[in-house]
Amino acid sequence: MAESKRTWTYSQRFSEALPTQAHHQELDFMNVLTGGKLKLVQAALRLITESRSLTSLGLRELAREAGLNPNTFYRHFKNLDEFGLQVLGYIAEDMKSGVRELRRMAESSEQASHDTVTFVYHYFLSNPAATTVAVRELHGPSPLLRRALETQLNASAREMAEDIIDRRLVSAVPPETVHEISGMTIRYILFRAMDYIEKPEQREAIQRETERFINRQFRGAMLDHLSQTEVETLTSRLA
Amino acid sequence: MAESKRTWTYSQRFSEALPTQAHHQELDFMNVLTGGKLKLVQAALRLITESRSLTSLGLRELAREAGLNPNTFYRHFKNLDEFGLQVLGYIAEDMKSGVRELRRMAESSEQASHDTVTFVYHYFLSNPAATTVAVRELHGPSPLLRRALETQLNASAREMAEDIIDRRLVSAVPPETVHEISGMTIRYILFRAMDYIEKPEQREAIQRETERFINRQFRGAMLDHLSQTEVETLTSRLA
DNA sequence: CTTGACGGTATACACATGTATACACAACGA
């Protein structure tokens, strides 16, 4: 709120150091960014990791961090909203590939939740910027970004649910319940991801707690069709 | 990001309309705000409800919304951080009284989760500003506010857990598990509260979904001590 | 009645921000 006294010129001389690695706009399809565009997006991710929120980033701030002239921003984005969406697309790409990888592991079924949780948290840990922006903007002030993230999360949840169903990991629970629990789980994990990233000494605890969360959720769901009294007789029999 | 062309003077004439309802600083103890202080806090809550985030509020913006001169801000707060904490204290007061009320109801034990969830969501619904600020800042960019909210949430969770234990609502689950589940539940509900507030057509669904969440969590916890295979034989017997 | 705190106000300054306009240069297609 009160820092930055530097006066700064964006390029120290005329236009030194311009390797001109550009002019492959054939790469610019489908979220594969290049040149200044990439620099700006990465600058945003850097700033976000140092605890700022995507919606609060300024055009000049971005350019400064990217080592560019403020006006270069306009060469690539119409305004800050469009920029935000591009950033979101960029990290969504990451997340999707993460989930896809996820589908290819956790063979054991007994330890499926353990493996999954381990993987997901490790993924978050190695993509702190993406995680932070997701958590922040999911409830942030921009309805646009919220919608976009919501869709993204739902897609991931659906993928996770279908995976569980396909492999019959919890065959005792009806599919729509698996979908519901998947959605809850994904949101819960995202919720905890910030703590996981920021508090290394709690990581083990958070991970185990999340596993308990998932197991209880699915085991509880197996008893969904029982009444309160039936559950009570069951537990008294178990005790 | 691009609005507001109004030139504005903070008081349209010299100093008309000053009912001078102040000078009861004897009320200014313990979060009971008065006068301009109150006006500023309420202005903040209003702005936050119209989708802004506490940390992004500006001094002048606040004063404008409160109908005060920007410098009046300094009469009450040293800086914006202190202001944020005061706002948090203000809403924490609300929340605490809400939870306390909660302890006094839900006699039925059979429908405890239903009653509780109903109450909590209704509370959120009638305090949208407090809810929004809590959700936003819980993962927001200010570590200070995050800590404060975290403490507040943990206190609420503890209270909820003790309530459940005292009344033996789920005697089949060990106390520390009740505490854990309480924490998860409170966070989950807060998580869903935004949707509950913003999407009236989904309220019923969200509420029922939350009840399922809680029930599964506790019922699942009853099976915590069982192994995977034991659970499987159990469910096959149930089918 | 004076004094001083309290809460309100106006004016001013230094700075940051979003945008607009115009310039520079490299690469490419005609």
Add this chain to the structure above:
DNA sequence: TCGTTGTGTATACATGTGTATACCGTCAAG
């Protein structure tokens, strides 16, 4: 070869922001 397009740059402007200083009325205590 010449224009065009893409990408970078500098300068300028209006507006918003946090803060500093100083002025003014209202109370209540001395």
